[in-house]
Amino acid sequence: MNHLLRTAANSALPILVLTIAGTLIYFFAEAYQVRIAYTFFMNLVVAIGLQVFMGNSGVVSFGHVSFMGISAYVVAILTIPLALKKSQIPDAPFGLGLVQFDIVSAILIALAVTVAFAWVSGLLIKRVSGAAGEILTLAVLVICYVVFNAWIDLTRGPRSLYGIPIASSLPWAMLASAVVIFIAKYFRDSEDGLQLRASSENMLAARSMGVRVERLRLKAWVLSGFLVGIGGVLHATYLGTIGPNSYYFTQTFLIMAMVILGGMRSVSGVIVGTALISIGSEIARTLENGPVVLGLKLPTMFGLTGFFLGAVIVLCMTLRRDGILGDDEFEDIVRNRRATKAAEAATQTA
Amino acid sequence: MKRYCVLTLATSLGLASLSPLSAQAxxxxxxxxxxxxxxxxxxxxxxxxxxxxxxxxxxxxxxxxxxxxxxxxxxxxxxxxxxxxxxxxxxxxxxxxxxxxxxxxxxxxxxxxxxxxxxxxxxxxxxxxxxxxxxxxxxxxxxGDNLSAGAAAEYAIKQGYKNAVLMITRDIGSYGLATPEYFGVAFEHLGGKVLKRINYNTGLSDYRAQLAEIQAMDPKPDVIFGGFITPDGAVFPRQFMAAGLDKITFMGTDGYDDPGILEIAGESAKMIKFVTHGFPAPxxxxxxxxxxxxxxxxxxxxxxxxxxxxxxxxxxxxxxxxxxxxxxxxxxxxxxxxxxxxxxxxxxxxxxxxGVPIKRMAVVEVVNGKFSKIQDILPEYVPAP
The missing domain is CATH 3.40.50.2300 (Response regulator)
Incomplete structure (x- = not known):
């Protein structure tokens, strides 16, 4: 209970700030800016989901976007109205062409399927670390992409599935990200999280202290698969149309950049990274369209956003390899600042 | 460092908020x-x-x-x-x-x-x-792909082609998957015969596996149709020509409408014919x-x-x-x-x-290393989408 309260207190600051920002945008910004905010919260959910595994276990994962894809596809296949489904996937296996679920049960089933897949794939992932582990996660990504593309009867292959009821909106994404932030922080500071982080620092030492690394890795993998799955639900229920290309390298590297920029070992870092990349991309996007600034017409420079992303990652890797926040959470920064101030005061009085 | 970051961010946000001001009327x-x-x-x-x-x-x-x-x-x-x-x-x-x-x-x-x-x-x-x-x-x-593939089938039949092979790829969406099937439907509707469907992957530099499969066929196809794009669409005829199968015509649609094809295919480009949106004829x-x-x-x-x-x-x-x-x-x-x-x-x-327009299209071939229009075409039979 103590841990629960402490987590609640620690996650209050970021959740509060994000909620205020989101609410302001929701009520006062233009429709397309609301969409950009939604994309931010959706990516935040996925990035924090990824952090739960990557940040705690120290194993880099390229495979998490697949969880997003799986939950999105399940939601799509279960909720598309029957008439539309008949024209898109008439030969759907398991009688899926004949059933339609309401959105809530579809989302629950989607998350359950994602968790089941995460558990099965986790049985393999938990055994390997280092480069082998990373390649294995990459394999998960490629396998899922190939299945999305090739199981045409079920997923419609490279063509997109459309007609998913648009049930989500910015408040839902904000709520989801708040829940995800809380869960990620709770896990990070829990006994399991602490032991897992210890194992990523020094595997042998952790094992010799009795840390059951495999079991904890599986736990983190499944939990982060679940959280990323929520991101997939947010994706499908907002766009209403999905295709396999949304769950492949482009999205993977965008999320990776967000996680690595802020500092993958800290939840706060991921929030900072996601915010910086989202705001930066949007500024770059505005500039690339050739706006008028202070009466000066800028030239159109398409491609500026990609350039910005690349530059940010190069700078970050050169200057701060552990990310902007490194190992620190927001509460650590506040506490450290207080401690420094107290120390200064102490030296002055002395 | 941190202060600098905040400053840049604030300025950039300020700039961004100014941008909707437009100079146009x-x-x-x-x-x-x-x-x-x-x-x-x-x-x-x-x-x-x-x-x-x-x-x-x-x-x-x-x-x-x-x-x-x-x-x-x-x-x-x-x-x-x-x-x-x-x-x-x-x-x-x-x-x-x-x-x-x-x-x-x-x-x-x-x-x-x-x-x-x-x-x-x-x-x-x-x-x-x-x-x-x-x-x-x-x-x-x-x-739509069904219209162009239908046009290609009609042209192929008029050339007296009787047997076709469909090249299928899953790598480039429905263009590589559905377009050959539309061609197949129209080709058979007009009296031709689809002998075989052969899978391939795009982006390879060697298609000898597919070549061997066709070499083993009897009768051999008159025409091979696929959703060909650069570079595969050019590598195929090149290898077929080298193997002595230069009587086969490779047909595709607008994926072939790329000057890059000519450079890669070299002399074998003369085996290519395709249907495309239009042709910049004089x-x-x-x-x-x-x-x-x-x-x-x-x-x-x-x-x-x-x-x-x-x-x-x-x-x-x-x-x-x-x-x-x-x-x-x-x-x-x-x-x-x-x-x-x-x-x-x-x-x-x-x-x-x-929402899918009917348009007159152009059938194009390669003569002396250059694209050249054979005729305009508007097919009579269009396969259902």
Whole structure:
């Protein structure tokens, strides 16, 4: 209970700030800016989901976007109205062409399927670390992409599935990200999280202290698969149309950049990274369209956003390899600042 | 360091908030273009082509006495970004929106535009799924794959080809998967025979496995049809010619319409014939458009430059027919377009076509290392989408 309260207190600051920002945008910004905010919260959910595994276990994962894809596809296949489904996937296996679920049960089933897949794939992932582990996660990504593309009867292959009821909106994404932030922080500071982080620092030492690394890795993998799955639900229920290309390298590297920029070992870092990349991309996007600034017409420079992303990652890797926040959470920064101030005061009085 | 970051961020935010101030006149007719300027679909969209046609129209006095204005946004070949760009264009008050070349990026834009009655036209997609998903306001500017494949089948039969092999790939969406099947349906409907379907992967430099499979066949096919693109579409004939199978014709559609094919295929390019959107033959509207735009300083990359210009022309025609820039009226007017003279072709019909136009196309072959038009074609039999 103590841990629960402490987590609640620690996650209050970021959740509060994000909620205020989101609410302001929701009520006062233009429709397309609301969409950009939604994309931010959706990516935040996925990035924090990824952090739960990557940040705690120290194993880099390229495979998490697949969880997003799986939950999105399940939601799509279960909720598309029957008439539309008949024209898109008439030969759907398991009688899926004949059933339609309401959105809530579809989302629950989607998350359950994602968790089941995460558990099965986790049985393999938990055994390997280092480069082998990373390649294995990459394999998960490629396998899922190939299945999305090739199981045409079920997923419609490279063509997109459309007609998913648009049930989500910015408040839902904000709520989801708040829940995800809380869960990620709770896990990070829990006994399991602490032991897992210890194992990523020094595997042998952790094992010799009795840390059951495999079991904890599986736990983190499944939990982060679940959280990323929520991101997939947010994706499908907002766009209403999905295709396999949304769950492949482009999205993977965008999320990776967000996680690595802020500092993958800290939840706060991921929030900072996601915010910086989202705001930066949007500024770059505005500039690339050739706006008028202070009466000066800028030239159109398409491609500026990609350039910005690349530059940010190069700078970050050169200057701060552990990310902007490194190992620190927001509460650590506040506490450290207080401690420094107290120390200064102490030296002055002395 | 930290303070510096905050400062930069604040300034940039300040700059960004200033940007909606626009230098253009307020009564311009806005045409939005959520274009794939970067990313995997970039070769298929052309902001320049659309802008050039708008320049030409505005020079002649615009439409209904008002100037056209293109607002292009890069959707980075991403579905989420496409929807955001689409929303931005709708917020700006666009009369019509041009959309990217794939259905998963175009359908969300059409869904957002539907409540406003705004027509959405995909500049480069030949996939009939897009209009099928939003029949009220979604259109292709090019023909559908079923039309071009049907035309190719009709031409093949008229050449006396009897046996065909379909090359299937799953790597490039429905273009590599469904187009050969449309060809197969039309080819068999017209009396030909599909001997075999052979799978391949795009982007390889060696197709000896497929070659061996065809060498082992008896009878051998007269024609091999596929959703060929650069470079595979050129590697195939090259290897077949080297193996002595130079009597087989390779047929495809607009994926072959790329000068890169000529360089890679070399002498074997003479085995290639394809159906495409149009051909810049001397005296044609496309040739004139290319020449005029080159003079204006634009660089023409491929046929999609012409199609982007043609999209603008379709919208202009609809605005004039509607006598208004109200999106819903323009949308209704597009549905009535019949036998319109375009840029890539002299005949475009949207009436009763469910968003997929019937267009006269061109059959092209390679003579002396150059593309050369054989004939125009409008097939009688069109396979169901």
């Amino acid at each position: 307020a009564d311009d007719i806005i045409i939005g273009y959520a274009a794939a300027v970067t990313g995997m679909y970039a070769p298929y969209d052309s902001v320049d082509g659309a802008q050039c046609e708008i320049d030409r129209i505005n020079e002649k006095g615009g439409v209904l006495g008002r100037k056209l204005r293109l607002e292009a946004r890069d959707m980075k070949s991403d579905a989420v970004m496409a929807a955001t760009a689409g929303q931005e264009l709708i917020d700006m008050g666009a009369t019509a929106i041009l959309s990217p070349p794939s259905d998963d990026t175009s359908i969300p834009i059409a869904a957002l535009a539907l409540p406003h009655g705004i027509p959405v036209l995909s500049v480069a997609s030949t996939q009939v799924q897009f209009p099928a998903a939003s029949p009220e306001n979604a259109y292709l500017v090019p023909y 005296g044609s509207a496309l040739e004139e458009f290319y020449a005029d735009c080159t003079k204006r300083g634009y660089k023409i990359q491929n046929i999609f430059f012409g199609l982007a210009g043609e999209s603008i022309l379709v919208i202009k025609t609809a605005i004039e027919a509607a006598g208004s820039t109200d999106p819903a009226a323009v949308n209704a007017a597009i549905k009535e377009i019949k036998d319109m003279k375009g840029i890539t072709t002299d005949s475009i019909t949207y009436k009763d076509r469910g």
